[in-house]
Amino acid sequence: MREQLIFPLADAPTPQCHASTLAELPDGTLCAAWFGGTHEKNPDVGIWFARRRDGVWEKPRCVADSEDPHWNPVLFVYDGVLQLYYMRGANPRDWSSLVMESRDGGESFTEPRELVVGDRLCRGPIKNKPIRVGRRILAPASIESPSWFSFIDRSDDGGFSWEKSNYIYTGAEQAAYNASAAAGTLPEDAEKPAGTIQPTLWATSETDIYALFRSNRGRIFRSESHDGGISWAEAVPTGLPNNNSGIDAVRLQDGRIALVCNPVGTNWGSRSPISLLISGDNGVTWRHVCNMDYAPGEFSYPAVIQKKCGDLCISYTWYRRSICVVDIPLSDI
Numbered sequence: 152m153r154e155q156l157i158f159p160l161a162d163a164p165t166p167q168c169h170a171s172t173l174a175e176l177p178d179g180t181l182c183a184a185w186f187g188g189t190h191e192k193n194p195d196v197g198i199w200f201a202r203r204r205d206g207v208w209e210k211p212r213c214v215a216d217s218e219d220p221h222w223n224p225v226l227f228v229y230d231g232v233l234q235l236y237y238m239r240g241a242n243p244r245d246w247s248s249l250v251m252e253s254r255d256g257g258e259s260f261t262e263p264r265e266l267v268v269g270d271r272l273c274r275g276p277i278k279n280k281p282i283r284v285g286r287r288i289l290a291p292a293s294i295e296s297p298s299w300f301s302f303i304d305r306s307d308d309g310g311f312s313w314e315k316s317n318y319i320y321t322g323a324e325q326a327a328y329n330a331s332a333a334a335g336t337l338p339e340d341a342e343k344p345a346g347t348i349q350p351t352l353w354a355t356s357e358t359d360i361y362a363l364f365r366s367n368r369g370r371i372f373r374s375e376s377h378d379g380g381i382s383w384a385e386a387v388p389t390g391l392p393n394n395n396s397g398i399d400a401v402r403l404q405d406g407r408i409a410l411v412c413n414p415v416g417t418n419w420g421s422r423s424p425i426s427l428l429i430s431g432d433n434g435v436t437w438r439h440v441c442n443m444d445y446a447p448g449e450f451s452y453p454a455v456i457q458k459k460c461g462d463l464c465i466s467y468t469w470y471r472r473s474i475c476v477v478d479i480p481l482s483d484i
Contacts, residue, residue: 152441153478157183157201157208160472164199164211167191170278170397171466171474173454174226174233176256180204181458183466184214184224184235185474196220198237202257203476214260215239215251222246225276229288229309233257236266236276236290243295248274250310267313274313275304278349279399280454285357289380291350293364297332298325299346301364303380319362319374319383321345347372347386351410353402361434362386367395369416373434391428391437392416397452400434403481404457408434411443411453411465425450425467429484440484443467443477450475457481 158164165187174182181203188196197216202209215221215237222238233253240246248266253259267274273294275281281290288310293301303316320326325344331337347364354360360380364372371391376383394415401409408430415421424445428437443465444450453467461481469475 152443152483154443155208155476156469156473157203157466157476158211158473162210163472164213165189165196167471168199168474169468169471170223170452171454171468172224172226172280173456173464173466173476174228174280175456175458175464176228176233177231178256179459180256181464181476182226182233182257183208183474183476184226184237185468186221186224186237187213188220192220192242194218194220196222198224198235200235200257215249215263223278225278225280227276227281227288229283232309234310235260238273238277243273245271246273247271250275266310274315278397278452279351280456282352282354282360284354284360284379287357287379289352289354289360291352291362293348293350295348297337298328298343299348299367300325300329301347301350301362301374301386303350303352303360303362303376303383305380316376316380317382319347319350319364319386321347321366321372321386343367345372345388349397350374351398351400353400353408355402355406355433363389363391363398363400363410363434365395365398366393367418369393369395369418369420371398371412389434394418394420394422396422399453399455401455401457401463403463404461405481407431409455409457409463409484410434410437411455411467413451414439422449422451423447425453427463427465427479427484441479444469444475
């Protein structure tokens with residue numbers, strides 16, 4: 152296991168950073184992005200970007216900034232074009248979803264455009280990378296009001312237009328809660344139901360798609376689609392602990408599923424340790440492989456990809472002061 156900080160603390164471009172994302176370019180260059188500024192929600196928070204060549208990270212640069220705080224960048228490569236999705240706004244209820252593109256390997260990016268013009272429902276990937284199924288892009292999305300719930304956005308034209316799946320609720324209770332909120336009949340003392348946000352996706356075919364979710368119930372939830380991501384089953388709890396913090400997963404070339412998470416089963420629990428788990432039966436059972444970090448502190452919001460060479464690459468927030476990147480040979484897992 153090889154660990155690197157993208158930047159040493161002495162050269163940190165911002166006081167805090169969080170929510171990293173990874174992508175590998177066609178030439179093997181590794182790209183990372185994250186949000187950074189004085190602190191989360193502050194208006195000076197922008198999107199930062201860096202590349203690793205020959206094992207060395209270049210100096211990070213800010214690629215998106217404005218008078219509003221920025222959130223949760225997501226990198227994705229489609230037909231050789233590097234896409235950078237992110238959210239902008241004071242809080243999740245007011246976010247606008249934006250995307251920029253680079254056709255020169257991250258040297259420059261286009262001006263940002265709204266993913267779905269006028270839509271403030273957090274369209275597109277909310278934290279984790281999309282997946283490609285044939286020509287279709289499936290983006291894991293979620294909304295945090297009136298309760299937490301998820302859906303999957305899909306694009307059949309390379310990300311220019313998007314359609315939502317059904318809302319993925321945790322049961323009839325959540326559906327009724329949201330319907331009452333929309334109708335203005337929700338009692339003031341109504342207890343919020345179990346909810347999910349920030350899905351992570353994998354596919355076993357062009358029709359069979361699976362999702363795991365962060366939840367507010369101390370467990371990772373799961374759903375599945377068997378029509379290419381158009382409709383989804385109710386989200387149900389798994390046996391995997393979740394501390395109400397971000398997770399990410401990827402389907403490996405050999406068919407196994409790799410999951411990175413904080414395996415802490417307390418709502419708003421500790422964000423340490425941060426661990427790698429592997430499933431050989433499509434996410435039914437899991438084996439603990441290793442902890443990347445386990446000291447007191449915050450190690451959170453992972454991103455995980457498999458590089459073309461086969462190795463696993465993981466990034467995560469390191470004490471909110473830097474971004475740690477871990478490379479693990481496939482032979483070791």
